[in-house]
Amino acid sequence: MSTATNFDLSAFTRATEARDADGQLAAYADDAELRTVDAAHGPSEPEVRRGRDAIGALLRDVCGRPMTHRVTDAVQDGDRVAFQVACRYDDGTRVLASTVARLRDGRIAEQTTVQAWDA
Numbered sequence: 001m002s003t004a005t006n007f008d009l010s011a012f013t014r015a016t017e018a019r020d021a022d023g024q025l026a027a028y029a030d031d032a033e034l035r036t037v038d039a040a041h042g043p044s045e046p047e048v049r050r051g052r053d054a055i056g057a058l059l060r061d062v063c064g065r066p067m068t069h070r071v072t073d074a075v076q077d078g079d080r081v082a083f084q085v086a087c088r089y090d091d092g093t094r095v096l097a098s099t100v101a102r103l104r105d106g107r108i109a110e111q112t113t114v115q116a117w118d119a
Helices: 011-019 020-023 053-065
Strands: 028-035 046-048 067-077 080-089 094-104 108-119
Touching: 011 020, 011 067, 011 080, 020 053, 028 053, 046 067
Parallel strands: 028 108
Antiparallel strands: 028 046, 067 080, 080 094, 094 108
8 A cells, every 4th residue: 555645634624624525525535435433333333435426425415514623633644644523513512523544545545433422
């Protein structure tokens, strides 16, 4: 696997905080896989989205919601990137998502996100 020297973590962070689905989607490989673990999808059976079309649909849905996103603790080391996204809906509900991703050729190839919602 090649290193990810051309992955732009700052641009990805800006797109995430601006709720720019297309800007975020540009960071994903065509065959990327995104796994999500949460209260509805445990570690044994995470929700899995494969490919840019499926990931793009999720990003457009999330970015279309009335909420803010703040990226924290973003780090990159070679072909790995990790970050947290603190979200807040207009009604005050908060979500925290922690992500670790593997990069290939400067794009996200595999991503695992664990998210927790306010009750």
